[in-house]
Amino acid sequence: MRVVLAEDLALLRDGLIRLLEAFGFEIVAAVDNGPSLRRALSEHRPDVAVVDVRLPPTFTDEGLRAALDARREHPGLPVLVLSQHVEQLYARELLSDRSGGIGYLLKDRVSDVAQFVDAVQRVAAGGTALDPDVVAQLLTRHAREEPLQRLTAREREVLGLMAEGRSNAAIAARLFVTEKAISKHTNSIFGKLDLTRSEDDNRRVLAVLAYLGG
Structure with a gap:
């Protein structure tokens, strides 16, 4: 299963690469900024993209924007978004695009290896993987x-x-x-x-x- 990974923190990016490769994923590109992510998604068209919401150069929503643009260019591209906090605006925007697999996990969940790998596999297969905290906030709202x-x-x-x-x-x-x-x-x-x-x-x-x- 081919993966494009976008994470600006070098240690976390390296850890995710090692983790995914240990479970049989092929990392076709691992990038640390929005423009590089856009190029990688367009070039490789992976089975799933694992993307940090906030990437350079803006450190706002660069990662999510690149992923959404790629999904418009290649409808159904599976995307699993990672975020430090529950950001309802980003979650709603991602969920409004109903084509293909989607996921939104807090980075804390990555420490649960089984849960994280299951989420990547589920999204790649066209399913959904939402962090319980995200679900709770959407339901409460x-x-x-x-x-x-x-x-x-x-x-x-x-x-x-x-x-x-x-x-x-x-x-x-x-x-x-x-x-x-x-x-x-x-x-x-x-x-x-x-x-x-x-x-x-x-x-x-x-x-x-x-x-x-x-």
Whole structure:
């Protein structure tokens, strides 16, 4: 699996390279600034891009902008964004683009190797991987807005786990209920949120996240 990595901190960048290579990923480019990231994404068109939000030269949103531009040029390019803090504006902008795999993780999660590698693999496969703190803030921000307030407490809990990219089976295991019960909850959620039915679970999750992202 071919990866383009963008991280300006040399030690973290080197650590991520070693970690990903240990799990069989091929790092086709590892860059430390926005312009280099744009060139690398255009040249290599990787299976997944792992991108720090803040990169030189602006140290604002250079990494995210480069990734979004690349997705416009190559629709569906999987992108996993890393950030030091939960930045709702960036999360909503990323989630508003529903094509291809997307992820948003706090850098603290990288220390959990299994979780980080799973997130990279999930995004590369076209799925979603959202940090629980990001999910919590998005849900809290919209807690009083229609039609989200139509959801029951249990449905909101299920929605939060869905937003993290978890399958119905994983949600059922987390909540100690049957998969059939989770299926009923998810169907109810999609109905209350007026979301079109689809057999593609990843697209349905993306639609929910895009809605929550405003």
